Amino acid sequence: MKCDFSSVVIFSVVFRIVLIIYGEWQDTHMEVRYTDVDYLVFSDASSLMASGLSPYKRSTYRYSPLLAFILLPNSFIHRSWGKFLFSASDILVGLFIRNILKLRGVPENLWLISMGAWLFNPFTFTIGTRGNCEPIVCAIVLWIIICIMNGYTELDHSPWIHITHNIMHLDGKVLQAAFWYGLVVHFRIYPIIYALPLVLILNPRNIQAGSKPSLQTWSGSQQKSNQGSNGKGGVSLFDSLLPLRSLLTRERILFGLLSASVFFFWTYLFFYLYQWEFLNEAFLYHLTRTDPRHNFSIYFYHIYLHHEHEFSILEKLVSFLPQLMVQLVLIFCYTQDLPFCLFAQTVAFVAFNKVITAQYFVWFFCLLPLLLPWSNMNLRWEGLSCIFIWMGAQLHWLMWGYMLEFKGKNVFVQLWVAGLLFLAANTWVLIRIMRQHNLSPIFIESQKTSVKSATKLH
């Protein structure tokens, strides 16, 4: 059978439908449910909302009320509605991966493999069909990248955008990306780490009002890498930081204002409806979460050993410092290659987080296929060894986790060491990916602006 785009999509869709139906069967006939326990939480919250009650009456519901809202059909169509919605988002992520790679000029065989790396990743297709909402967040993040890459001309025919543009001289791409960015940060918070690279990529050298930005193509970047890319004289972000005034461009200010407005609009609206219950559960809980129970984070045992007293500000700062340093350095080194920057940031963010659960891995799995075509990694040896190291460290942790949770053995120290090894594995794999990646800016600098700025300098 020929493996083309349609057959990959059709197979992925059918496979997910079969898994959802199988999940229903397992839930009814077996003691261990297929459905994710969080899905039951969302569904309960949604049925409370359908009754006109607060979704936060369901304990452990710690999401935006928007999630409960989009699952309302669970109450009056079918309880699996949400699983179909999440799996549809999962397929949408696959399509967005194709879209981004095609925009970047990646040949069909490569984007098909990259798309398959998402659609046929056992971790991702089970996440959606078991009823985890992360695919929605992934789809929105990828859509933001598409909006930024596509530029104004793609939205030329939208009358709304046209009118707004004429009246306010706003660019459609900024509006779209900012709207979705504000929404996704409200929805899941963690994409806040993308704020700086998204603002920095809106460089006036890249984005020109009224014209589509020029995208760097895959073949162009490959050619460049063949000509030797190990030099250090390229477009560093430090260059763009020199004239501080150039940081405050119209595009950046608009993006910041609009996304902040969207974020605050939803947040205020839900605060108005659900008061502190909403702020405590959907925001403050995530911001201050320090889970003493075992999880992949290196900090869990430290938190458990000190859970009976408050952490000092110094302790909090020391545990936050690695996260902050790594994020800033990755942003300043890689922003121009936006998908790679977001990927590296997400891997590091998850690795250094105080709480890590397996569902967080989806956050970077959706970005991984976007960099595969630019990787020099030998898939057979280095690629497989990275997969085995990462999976091995995870399985090793799971073994000790099983001993503690299901066998009642005191293996806290072993589990903590397994967490340290998992951090080492994450660090190792991230560094291998960084070293083997052909860094390629998504935009070709606008010649007009370059010349203009060069003239000004003279």
Add this chain to the structure above:
Amino acid sequence: MAAHLRFQVCVYMMMFVAIVPFQLKLVQTFSSNVDYCSDPDTIIVSLPCSQRYLSESYFEKHDSLLDLDFQGFLEHELSLCSCDALPDSANYVPTISTLQRHLLGEGSHRHLSTLIKFSVQPEGTSEIPAHSCQAVVVERLPSGIFADPFELQHLVQRGVFIDAVVFGDTNLELPSALSNRSLVEVHMDVGQNILLGNKKGLEINLDLPLHARYPPLDKSGYSGVEMGLPDIFMRCITTEKTQRNNCIWIAEAEIADANTSHVVWSIPSGKNEHSGFVSSITFASALLSTLIIVLSAINSPRIHSTKDLKQP
């Protein structure tokens, strides 16, 4: 282009969904949750006898579960429950001939299995109206253990229990040092007209899923959590003509065999002596990984501009 249009349609649909949540203040009644509703069949006159859950009125008056307060509640309030349909109701007090408890499984998620054998020996031959009875088992859980109300709800839906509820601290995530005690009340069917006597005796087997919280630190590495004895009630509802009546008895134990009824759950706990090296190595590893990633990022190949490409 068509594909792009499809993306746009999907995205705008999502936008639509995001914009209209407040138009739907639905007026459906919420009726599925075992915790919130009251059953019209059992609402008669007095409290707490006629309430759906026997422990409910205790938590209406108290914020937390204290053994002394609960004992007082049993003695002073539940014992006052009248039973008009049975004039000699004191004669029907069920006694417990056997109470055996075991913890099944291993680790943090276990089942507390309780075998209860009742003996009902009616005295006298007064006419007893038709009735149906439930055994109500109340477990006052220690702070190191909790029951998941949603898991119990699932069991009620599957018909394992007639009803179940958790009162008290239902935060499922906190360690025991930061949490309060909770109480589980489970209702199980024991059959029709049991007060007429049953030569074989009545037997129920309750399998209650329980979960361990992280215990306080302990030198030995394990913390023993002792389960107290359950409070067991028999609740019978009689239907006589148009009048319904609700009779509740506190079941009395004939024997209290410490060997078969006391249960201790040994839960792994962190050791204080680990604090020093765990904290220092944790932060040292985080800083080391940070340093390696930062150095690698700074030394990794940089982006070349297109201007560089054009130069020979």
